[in-house]
Amino acid sequence: MSAAVEPLPESNIKAVSVRRPRAVAPAAPGPLDIVQAALASGNVEMYREAVGLMKEMDAFAARKAFNNALADAKAELPIIEKNRLVAYDRKGGGETRYWHEDLAQVVDTVTPILSKFGLSHRWKLHGKPGEPVTVICVISHRDGHQEENDLSAGADTSDGKNPIQGIKSAVSYLERITLMASLGLASRRDDDDGRGTTPEAAEYVPPAGSISPDQVAFIRDELTAKGASEKAFLQWAKQKRIEDIPATHFGSCVNALTNFRKA
Known part of the structure; x- marks a missing residue:
């Protein structure tokens, strides 16, 4: 006679949950997929419509990218x-x-x-x-x-x-x-x-002690004649405007003009 099998104590029984994998939705077909499917079908009219749809979708995406980029740039343009x-x-x-x-x-x-x-x-x-x-x-x-x-x-x-x-x-x-x-x-x-x-x-109205209007015109004319950048010259002079250059610095500015070249 075979021995009877005794049941396990309830304290040793553990519930086991089984996780079923989530169903993954198939990716939506892109414009190129639609064109390729139309081409494979051999239907010329369907292929033309698919190409037209692809162009419209590409143009829409390009407009959206343009508008987003311009909005981001506007936030930084002074x-x-x-x-x-x-x-x-x-x-x-x-x-x-x-x-x-x-x-x-x-x-x-x-x-x-x-x-x-x-x-x-x-x-x-x-x-x-x-x-x-x-x-x-x-x-x-x-x-x-x-x-x-x-x-x-x-x-x-x-x-x-x-x-x-x-x-x-x-x-x-x-x-x-x-x-x-x-x-x-x-x-x-x-x-x-x-x-x-x-x-x-x-x-x-420039600050007191700045160069005269004639000296301003001289510096600007020299920069123009050389095709040099006024912005670069002002960075060198550490001034926002030529009109703000102190009169005591005019001589050094004239000497520096020889080193400025076409921008």
Whole structure:
């Protein structure tokens, strides 16, 4: 006779839970998967529709990436400070005098920030001799989406400019305005740009003991003649503006100008 099997004590019985693996949802087909499936089907019309859908989805993703990058860049783009004083005698008497931010000031400020977020800017030009010139500012993202803003103007004949100088001045002005408009930038001073007024409140007053207006003009003309960067010169001089340079430092500034080369 076989021996009886005694049951185990209840204290030695442990409940064992069995975990079932969670069902993993299949990945949604991507645009390329849809195109490949349509191609495999041999249906030409289905393939064309799939390619069109893929292009729409890619364009949507590129627009989204562009808008996100521009929003991130906007959080770091500063207010542009007007750094250039324009003053000249008007025909028929009177003087035009105003401050504005020059193109180099705007480009030097925005380019590193745009590049950080995969953005870039460029311009396209349109125009015929004797007609207004059109400047188109293009803001592009590395994923392929781009947006354009354009503006037209005639040659700038102020201050005795010849026709070529007038076109160059107009192009520079339009490049600056379209870039700032495309990025939603603002300038720090009250904007009297282009009004031809002479409000004394708009004129910057440098600190006491600074170099004279003639000395300011001399330094700026030398930098322009060399094609050198005013920003780099100001970094060397440790000043925000040329107008702020102490008169006692003018001699050393003149000597330093020989070392500045084209930017």
